[in-house]
Amino acid sequence: GAGVSQTPSNKVTEKGKYVELRCDPISGHTALYWYRQSLGQGPEFLIYFQGTGAADDSGLPNDRFFAVRPEGSVSTLKIQRTERGDSAVYLCASSRPGGPAFFGQGTRLTVV
Amino acid sequence: AQSVTQLDSQVPVFEEAPVELRCNYSSSVSVYLFWYVQYPNQGLQLLLKYLSGSTLVKGINGFEAEFNKSQTSFHLRKPSVHISDTAEYFCAVSDDNNNDMRFGAGTRLTVKP
Numbered sequence: 001g002a003g004v005s006q007t008p009s010n011k012v013t014e015k016g017k018y019v020e021l022r023c024d025p026i027s028g029h030t031a032l033y034w035y036r037q038s039l040g041q042g043p044e045f046l047i048y049f050q051g052t053g054a055a056d057d058s059g060l061p062n063d064r065f066f067a068v069r070p071e072g073s074v075s076t077l078k079i080q081r082t083e084r085g086d087s088a089v090y091l092c093a094s095s096r097p098g099g100p101a102f103f104g105q106g107t108r109l110t111v112v
Numbered sequence: 113a114q115s116v117t118q119l120d121s122q123v124p125v126f127e128e129a130p131v132e133l134r135c136n137y138s139s140s141v142s143v144y145l146f147w148y149v150q151y152p153n154q155g156l157q158l159l160l161k162y163l164s165g166s167t168l169v170k171g172i173n174g175f176e177a178e179f180n181k182s183q184t185s186f187h188l189r190k191p192s193v194h195i196s197d198t199a200e201y202f203c204a205v206s207d208d209n210n211n212d213m214r215f216g217a218g219t220r221l222t223v224k225p
Binding site: 033035040041042043044045048055056058091093095098100101102103104105106 | 113118146148154155156157158161163202204206212213214215216217218
């Protein structure tokens with residue numbers, strides 16, 4: 001597509017529930033990043049993929065968070081047993097080798 | 113991994129005044145450097161980037177930044193700001209394979225009339 005697409009744009013879920021956030025990167029971009037941005041903060045690195053593999057997942061806060069990119073394109077960020085502290089805007093970005101990262105509009109997750 | 117420090121969390125300036133937003137980075141490898149802008153209620157947009165070559169990089173909306181390897185800095189400048197430049201500005205660094213991009217905490221630029 002023309003840009004990075006993230007769905008849903010907004011997600012409200014109850015504490016303890018499971019959620020999936022989807023990212024469709026720009027076609028041909030091999031690198032894909034997930035970030036989390038809380039109000040008034042910069043994007044916090046979670047994980048990045050080169051192709052299908054997670055090259056660095058050191059930013060995932062705990063084992064409730066997991067991300068996949070099975071075919072090297074679309075990625076899904078999965079959060080189990082959501083907590084109110086997980087509320088944030090989850091950003092996805094993609095890039096081609098040597099190029100800048102382009103961001104989606106984000107998914108605003110609210111855990112109530 | 114790389115890291116970024118943006119020394120100023122808020123920068124208020126008057127319209128038509130010059131502005132500098134400071135960014136320092138830390139890395140053990142060669143880096144790429146970026147500035148992104150986030151307008152209220154909008155997504156992150158790339159302002160400019162340094163990959164290689166000339167250390168003075170020009171971006172959109174009249175912004176420019178200078179890569180200083182010895183000082184590990186990539187400060188953003190604009191000679192005359194407009195009200196419409198009011199936004200959050202983020203500096204980012206990645207290794208020179210464009211992997212593992214890390215962001216600073218951001219600088220909120222507020223331009224006053």
